[in-house]
Each structure stands twice: as C-alpha cells, then as structure tokens.
Amino acid sequence: MMHNMRQFIARLRNDERGLAAIEYAVLGAILVAAIVTMGGTLTTALTGAATAIGQAVTDATT
Template sequence: MITSIRNLIVRLRNDERGLTAVEYAVLGGIIVGALGIIGAAFTTELGTAFGRLIP
C-alpha cells in the first residue's frame, strides 16, 4: 500500500502535462487584469476630456 502511494506521488511529480494549461491560465489572468486597469484609466481620461469640451 505504501509503495503504491509512493509510486503515485512520484508519477504525479514527474507529470508535466497539466503545467502548460496552468501557465496559460495565469498568463490569461494577467492579460485580463492589465486590460481592466488600462480600460479604467482610459475611461477616466476620456470622461475628463469630454468634461473639458462641454463646460
């Protein structure tokens, strides 16, 4: 029983198939976060610009 659990742990530690999916998910999250921050800043600046045009 202990040997089979140890073998399972070794196999899981050496398995890197899911690692690429995790890397893409993290990268996607970073990109979405950056776009959200840029979008919020752009919205604020756009509102300020239109506020100056219309007194």
C-alpha cells in the same frame, strides 16, 4: 501500500501534461485583471483627450 503511494506521488510530480495550458490560463487571468484595473484609467484619459480636442476645435472656429 506505502510504496504504491510514493510511486503515485512521484508520477504525479513528474507529470507535465497540461502544464503549458495551466500556465497560459494563469497568464490570461493576469492580463484580464490588468485590463480591468486599467479600464477606468484609460476611459478617463480618453475622455479628457476628446474634451481637449473638442475645446480646441471650438476655440479655433470662434
């Protein structure tokens, strides 16, 4: 019984099928978390840039 359990654990540890898919899933989750985290900062930066451009156009035309 114990021998079978050791064999099972050894096979499980050495089985690399699906490992690449798991690695890509983890990488994707990290990228999504980074995008969500940076989303607010990016929105603020783009809004500030658009406001500055709009103000520059207004100043140039008056």
